[in-house]
Amino acid sequence: MSRARPVSRRRLLGRATAAVLTAGTVSAGAAAALTPPAAGLVNSLNRSAYPLSDLGALGRMVGDARIVGLGEASHSGHEFCTLKQRVFRHLVDTKGFTTFTLETSWSTGLRLDAYVTRGVGDPAQIMRDEFQGQYVFWNTQEYLDLIHWMRRYNLAHSGRPQLHFVGNDLGFPGKATFDQVSDYLAAYRPDLTAGIEASYDSVRPEADTEAGPWMANQLYGKSATERKADADEAASALALLRDRGRPHSADRHSREAYAWAVQNATAIAQSFTGYAFPDEQFSERMRYRDQAMAANTAWWLRHRGGRILLASNNGHIAYISDNPAEFPEPTGAVLHRRLGDDYVNIGLTFNEGAINALPDYTTQQPKTYTVGPAPKGHNENTLDKVRYRDFSIDLRTAPAAARTWLETARPTRSYGLYWSTDAPDTALSRSYDILIHLHQIEAGRLR
Numbered sequence: 001m002s003r004a005r006p007v008s009r010r011r012l013l014g015r016a017t018a019a020v021l022t023a024g025t026v027s028a029g030a031a032a033a034l035t036p037p038a039a040g041l042v043n044s045l046n047r048s049a050y051p052l053s054d055l056g057a058l059g060r061m062v063g064d065a066r067i068v069g070l071g072e073a074s075h076s077g078h079e080f081c082t083l084k085q086r087v088f089r090h091l092v093d094t095k096g097f098t099t100f101t102l103e104t105s106w107s108t109g110l111r112l113d114a115y116v117t118r119g120v121g122d123p124a125q126i127m128r129d130e131f132q133g134q135y136v137f138w139n140t141q142e143y144l145d146l147i148h149w150m151r152r153y154n155l156a157h158s159g160r161p162q163l164h165f166v167g168n169d170l171g172f173p174g175k176a177t178f179d180q181v182s183d184y185l186a187a188y189r190p191d192l193t194a195g196i197e198a199s200y201d202s203v204r205p206e207a208d209t210e211a212g213p214w215m216a217n218q219l220y221g222k223s224a225t226e227r228k229a230d231a232d233e234a235a236s237a238l239a240l241l242r243d244r245g246r247p248h249s250a251d252r253h254s255r256e257a258y259a260w261a262v263q264n265a266t267a268i269a270q271s272f273t274g275y276a277f278p279d280e281q282f283s284e285r286m287r288y289r290d291q292a293m294a295a296n297t298a299w300w301l302r303h304r305g306g307r308i309l310l311a312s313n314n315g316h317i318a319y320i321s322d323n324p325a326e327f328p329e330p331t332g333a334v335l336h337r338r339l340g341d342d343y344v345n346i347g348l349t350f351n352e353g354a355i356n357a358l359p360d361y362t363t364q365q366p367k368t369y370t371v372g373p374a375p376k377g378h379n380e381n382t383l384d385k386v387r388y389r390d391f392s393i394d395l396r397t398a399p400a401a402a403r404t405w406l407e408t409a410r411p412t413r414s415y416g417l418y419w420s421t422d423a424p425d426t427a428l429s430r431s432y433d434i435l436i437h438l439h440q441i442e443a444g445r446l447r
Contacts, residue, residue: 047399055087064342066342067297067344069343071346097308099304100150103316106264107130107177110174116163136366142444144447171211172205174211230272241265270296287327313416358419366446384437
C-alpha cells in the first residue's frame with residue numbers, strides 16, 4: 001500500500017490521506033430513498049424490543065456468555081460511553097462480571113488496573129499520558145468516572161472478586177509491560193536477564209514516554225527496515241522466555257508468574273509486529289491486530305477467570321466485516337470461533353446527534369460534528385420508528401416478519417477516528433446477536 005492511498009475512518013496503525021471535511025451535518029441525500037418499511041415490520045420490531053430502562057431484559061439476552069462485546073457507532077459519543085458503564089455495573093451486580101476490557105493498549109490497561117485494584121497512580125494523569133493518538137477519544141470524563149467507580153467498588157466489596165481494567169490492543173508497548181517481564185526474570189530466572197534485556201534495550205520506551213508521539217514516530221518516523229528490526233528484537237526476547245524461561249520450581253505461584261511474564265512479552269511482540277507489516281499489506285496488518293485483541297481478551301478469561309465486558313467499535317466486536325477488503329476478520333469473529341456461545345455481542349446504533357472525530361489523518365485536534373436524522377434506506381431510519389426512544393432487541397429471536405429485513409445489508413453509520421459521511425452496508429442480524437438503538441446522542445466529554 002502506498003503512502004498516498006486514502007484510508008478508512010477506522011484505520012489504525014495505517015497511513016492516511018483522507019481529505020479534510022468541514023464540520024457539518026450529514027447529508028440525507030447520500031442514500032437512495034427506499035419505500036417506507038411496512039407497518040408489519042415495525043410492529044414486529046415493536047414486539048421484540050425492550051426499553052433501555054429495562055437492563056434486566058438485556059441481561060436475559062446476554063445469558064451465560066462469559067465475554068460480551070459491546071460496540072459503538074462512534075468512538076466519541078457521550079451516551080455510548082455512559083451506556084457502557086450502566087451495562088457493566090448491571091452485569092457486575094447481577095451476573096458476576098469482573099473485567100472491563102477496552103480497545104486500548106495492553107500496557108495502558110496495566111497502569112489503570114493498578115489504580116482500580118491497588119489505588120496506585122492518578123487515573124486522570126494516566127489517561128492524559130496514554131489516551132493519545134489513535135486512543136485520544138478514550139480520554140473522557142465518562143471513562144474517568146467509570147474507573148473511579150471501579151476503584152470505589154473494590155474498596156467497598158473486599159470480600160468479592162475484584163474488578164479489573166484490561167487493555168487488549170497493541171498500539172503502544174509502554175514501560176509497564178516491559179517491567180512485568182523484568183520483574184519475573186529478577187525473581188525466577190536472573191540467568192536470562194542479560195539476553196532478554198539485550199533485545200529490549202533498543203525498543204523499550206523511556207519511563208516518561210507519551211503514547212501519541214511514540215506511536216507516530218514508530219509509524220511515520222521509522223523505515224520499514226527499522227520497524228522489522230524492532231519486531232525481530234521483540235520476537236527474540238519472547239522466544240527466549242518461552243523456550244528457556246520456565247521457573248525452576250513447579251509450584252502454582254511460579255507457574256502463574258511465568259504465564260503472566262509470557263503474556264506481557266507477547267503483548268510487546270504483538271505491538272512491534274503490528275507496526276512491521278509493510279504498507280501494501282495493510283489488510284493483513286488489520287487481521288493481525290484483530291487476532292491480537294481477541295487473543296489478549298481470551299488469555300485474560302482463561303488465566304484470570306470471571307466474565308468480561310469488551311468495549312470496542314462495532315466493527316471490531318462484530319461477526320462479519322463491513323469492509324472485508326481492508327478489515328478481513330473482526331475480533332468478534334475470532335472470539336466466536338474460539339469460544340462459541342461463550343461470546344455474545346451487542347451492536348449500537350443511533351439516529352441523530354453529535355460526535356467527536358478527527359477531521360483527517362494530519363490533524364490531532366478533534367472536532368465536534370452534527371449528525372442529522374438517518375436518511376431513508378438506512379437501518380437507523382427504520383429502527384427509529386420503534387415505539388421506544390432507546391431500546392434493546394435480541395436479533396437471534398426476532399419474529400419471522402423482521403428476519404429478512406434484519407439479514408439484509410443496508411447503509412449503517414459507523415464512525416472511528418476520522419470524520420466521514422460513509423455508511424457501510426451492514427446486515428444487522430448477521431453482525432450482532434443483540435442490538436441497542438439510541439434515538440439521539442451527544443458528543444463525548446473530552447478532557
